[in-house]
């Protein structure tokens with residue numbers, strides 16, 4: 001079958017976007033993996049699917065699949081590209097959209113400066129919401145959870161769900177962070193039965209941070225929107241960050257705001273790279 005798609009990126013996190021508003025979405029995991037494959041397919045971190053609304057309170061449904069084929073709960077950089085796509089494709093003339101994911105309703109606002117602001121919903125702070133199996137473990141005074149690793153080392157993790165699971169470590173220098181070593185080790189830990197995205201955050205001041213994320217189902221990406229949100233929430237809860245933080249990812253800059261109670265707001269870029277089609 002011939003599939004038309006739009007290639008997009010938000011702060012270097014890249015996506016294949018599919019319009020499923022006119023024909024139902026029905027790709028198999030193998031076809032999704034082929035789409036995501038950077039050698040045998042198009043190549044992307046995630047596949048985003050735009051579907052008609054499933055209730056009167058939202059404008060669209062928003063579905064996300066990692067490049068490895070499995071469906072996931074949330075993608076923040078993808079949400080910004082979602083509204084850009086909908087506007088460019090003439091699917092809506094609104095500048096503010098409400099979209100439903102598998103476990104969230106997001107509000108997406110395109111701004112006059114070309115960036116997009118996403119209401120990411122409220123973080124979920126109980127470890128069970130990731131899920132994380134905490135039996136026999138105790139969080140420390142900063143709310144960090146100890147995790148013993150296979151090679152005998154141990155790490156301390158902040159655990160935050162943005163609808164999808166995140167474990168955050170503090171590092172002194174993201175450029176020296178052991179992302180390729182610790183990312184897979186922590187993801188493989190059986191205490192994360194549905195896996196986890198692993199963030200490495202360097203706090204530069206109360207309003208600036210740098211981050212790298214080893215994503216579930218994608219490996220290290222150039223930016224992770226939900227990962228930046230989870231890291232800032234963890235930093236604010238630890239008393240290390242103010243309510244508005246500029247987060248520098250390898251692929252671009254994201255602004256994250258959280259009042260400590262309600263929704264997390266993320267603002268950043270969203271670009272269309274090219275249109276294409278592929279025989280699947």
Ligand SMILES: N[C@H](CCC[C@H](N)C(=O)O)C(=O)O
Nearest residue numbers: 075076077164215216225226
């Ligand atoms: N890898 C993530 C999904 C994509 C999240 C990321 N690309 C973002 O911008 O939030 C997961 O398995 O939960």
